[in-house]
Every structure is written in structure tokens, then in C-alpha cells.
Amino acid sequence: MKKILRTHILLFLLFALLLPSCMNEPVMPPNTNEGNFEALWKIIDTRYCYLDYKNINWDSIHDVYKTRLATDTTEFEFFDLLGDMLAELKDGHVNLSSNFDRSRYWNWYTDYPSNFSGSLISSSRYLGKDYRVAGGFMYQKIANDSIGYIYYGSFSDGFSDTNMWYIMNYFIDCKGLIIDVRDNGGGSLESAEALASYFFKNDTVTGYIRHKIGDGHSDFSSPQEIVTKANKKIQWQRPLIVLSNRLSYSATNDFINRIKASPNALVIGDQTGGGGGLPFSSELPNGWSIRFSASPMFDRDMQHTEWGIQPDIIDSLKVADVERGYDTIIEKAIKIINQSN
């Protein structure tokens, strides 16, 4: 009996100890320049979501940059090499971060006119010095107190329904509202949805999202509807004009995409900067962090929003107006609201 029991216990122990070793873990490349290069290339190859959409030959990029990989390179040179390789993706959501630097791709807005001047909107014609602040919003009545103007600089700056309730009450006699999200580089998607929700009467499908389900460049999940829910307590029913420029990026791009489906809204300004891919993070064997677009987002017509969204009315800052202290795009918005009443 003793012997049988001992054998059974030993067998159970052996079985249990061997079990966890039967599943194969992925093998990470070694922490060498070559290993880190291969690790980064593979992360992008298997998890970046726009390789096919952007028609990028990632295999060819591997070969080109691998030949530039020298063993005696300094850490800075190696970092720059990887940064250059990532810049081929032309994506503002792609960054390599180390303790000494962060690679970035900024051409999505530096190659275009800014169409925004912080000093202009701070002038007495617009925000002035006595503007009010609620949550992340700076707001003021403009055009002889007939139009409400909100500047929102970052979707990382939160706000509440109470903030918006006070703002809309403050603008209760205004003919229309302007929300300026130029130079807003993004932030929280939840904030983008929350802000859009004040301008919908009904829940509306405003876009779709997919995510990678395999290593192949086109291995994506089925599109998941993104519904912008109408806020049940606060709804702005008068004209709304949203101002955008090339630095309206990421969550701001998402906000613009949603607001274009709002029945009373118009978007004026320049095309947004894009950033339609929800970024994820991973890391290399040497501990450097890599951020990359992982989940592509689409508009309600299943079109990618990665390269930006066209406004309903394209307009740009005119030098002559700027010299007079006028923001051409805000003035255009004021004109449209006045014409609509």
C-alpha cells in the first residue's frame, strides 16, 4: 500500500512539474544590436496595422537597414538607425523611446501650413484675457456676444457634464457655437466621444475599429461599430462649427470623424493630421519602448482615417487677416453661423 501510494505521489509530482514546460514560449532575440533590430522589425511586421494600407514593403526595409547595422556603432547611432527605419512608416503614433531620446515622425504637420496662431486667439477679439476656464475648455462669447467660442487644446484635459452644462448655459443666448480643436494633438478617446455626445440627438454609428488577430499584415478582426451616444441631459441644438488643422491629431481626429456625422455640425479649416490607428506599446530586449499603431479606425463609410479627415469647408489663415488681428478661419465660422440664422 505504502509503495503504491509513494509511486502515485511521485507520478503526480512529475506530471505536474512537467506540464507547464510543454507550451512553447516565444524566443526573444538576444540583447545585441542585431537582436534588438530583429525584435523591432518583427514587432512592426506582426503588429503594426498599416503596412498593407500604406503599401510598405517591410521586408525590403529590413534588408536596407540591416546592411547599415554595424557592430561597433554607438548607442545613439543605433537608436537613430532604428528611428530612421520607423520613420519609413510615416506615422505620428510611432515612437521609439529610450532613456536618452525619443524618435518621432512629425512631417504629418510640419510639411503643411499651421493655420493656427495662439496669439491670435488670445487677442481681445476672441478669448481675450477674461476668458473662462471649465475643465480643459477655455471659453468666451465673441462677435458682440452673439457666438460662443471654446478652445480645447488637448483631449487629455478632462471635463465633466457639469462643466459643459455651465458652458452651454453661458452661451444660451448665442446663435451658434464654435469649438476650436486646432493644434489639439489628441488624448483620450473617451473624452472625444464625450465631447461629441453633446451634439447628437440619437445614438449614431460614426465609425468602425478593427484589431490584429494574427501575424499577417492583413489579419484583422471583423469591424466593430463605434457608436457615438447622444448625451441624455445636455444637447446643443443650434449650429456648431468645429475648427481643425493639420495638428488636429489622434483623438482629435476621432472627434472630427464623429462630429462630421452630427446633424448641426460643420467642420472648417484644414484637413486633420490623421492618426487613425490606436497605438499600443511593446519593448525591445534592451528595454527601449516602442509605440505603434495597432488598431485601425475607420469612418462611417469604412474609409481609413490614418491620413486625416477633410473638413466640410477648407479654409486657411490669410496673412493679410493675421496682420489685422483676424483669424480667417474663426471669421469664416462666424459668418456661416450668422448666415444660418
Place this chain on the structure above:
Amino acid sequence: MKKAGFLILIIFFNVSVYSQTRNADTYLLSNVANTFGFGAISVLDPYLSPLQYNGIGLKYDNDNLRFLDTEKLNLSRQSKFTITAAEALNPAFTSLMMLVGANYQYGMYYHFQPISDLKVLAGGSCDVDFAVKYLPRNTNNPVNMDMSTNLNISAMAFYKLKLLKRDVQLQLSLQSPLLGCMFVPQTGASYYELFLLGNLTDAFHFSSLHNKRGFQSRLLLHVPFKRSNWHVGFDFNMLKYSANGAVYKKDDFGLVVGTTFDMISFSGRKNLPPSNFKSITE
């Protein structure tokens, strides 16, 4: 054969057949062990990072064992609650992962006594496990949750021996998950899509030995002192599971120390204490 059939029954169905827990002169004591642990932990979570993180962790568990019936002293039940907290670093020491978790387990055991000083408890348990892993430097994937429920095969052995003229007891506990359900999202799916948009496709998985293998063990030495019983020992746990093409891992090894005592509880209208027991609420 009969015994084997009964074992299968208690492992897979956890049938709870409670009878009166107290007859005229017999009381069922609960053996309660409070144990603190400190040790090394190693975590691989491809949702957060492809690198294995290694660090240190703390653990506390409350283990409550009791016979089911005064008439059948070969069947007991276990109720165990565990909380853990750990911090781990990536191999390059550039990123810190934090982990907190909780587990509740309910098990039933059949008692054997193959030799006079050895008692073996064999049975099964079901548990609910929840843990949050947090990697603050990640964007949109800074958190991953471990959620699972498991049906486990469990065994315990108690061996009495003399050590330095003292009666001590060695305890070995072993457990391995057999079947269950676990939450493992696609490595490319954001929690925004999962929980705010409600796309939970491929997030919940049936688990069995084909995709989840683990082994929990604890070796304890129980030493009675003048007014208390203390135990000291080792924990060694290994867990590996895979879903959606990714392999996850959590191993830990540590020292544990705690106290054990027997207690009896009275509560409710039907479970009143005898008159010679005095309560401050009386």
C-alpha cells in the same frame, strides 16, 4: 472502485451535503492557517510586453479546513482566500510592472490514512482568480487583467514526526488546474474596444490541460509552541497558459510563515453556543 468513483464525484461536482454540524457533545473545529509569504516572481504577459519580468512579491492567505460532518470524519472542506502583490522589472531594468491579485478557492477532500503517522487528503477544488498587471509606460495597453475560474485536482499530506524532541508535522500541498474558463484578450485588442465598445470576441476561453497547465505546491513544517502553533515553509507555483496564439506565464517561489489555530464559530438562530460559552453580545 467505489472510492475512485466517490473521488471523481467530489472533484468534479463538489457536491455539498451538509448535515447538522454539531451533535450533543461533538464540535467541528475549523483549522485556520494565516500565512504570509515573500519571494521571487516571474511574469510573462505578451499583451503588455514580449519580455519576461522578474521581481519580488508578497502574499497572504487564509486557509480554513473543516470536517463536513461529525459522523463522517473522512470528508473535509477547504475555504482559502489569497491576496498577492508584486513588482517586477524587465531584463534591462527600464520598466516596472506592478501586479495585484486575489484568489478564492473552495475545495473538498477525502481523507486516507495509509500509515499511522501519515494522513493524505485528496480531492478537488474550484477557484476564482483575479489579478491586474499594470505596466505604466505602455500606451493604450498599460493594463491586463487575469480573470479565470478553475476546477483543480488537489492533494495534501500531513506527516507527524519528532524533531528536536518536539512533535512536529510536515505538510505538503499540491494542486493543478484541470478545467476552467479564462479571460485572455487578443494581443492587438484594446480594452477600449473590449469593454467600452463591447467587442469581447475571442476574449473568453475554455481552459483545460491543452492550453493551461499549472502546478501549485507548498511544503510546511508545523511547530507547536507553548501557546501557539507556527508554520514555516516554501511555496513553489508555476502557471502557463496560452490563448489567441500567445503564451502567458507566472511562476513564483518564496518563503512562507504563519500561524495555525483551531476555532469554532457560532452564529444564527440554529447554531447557538452552549450555555457555558459566554459571548459579549449576550
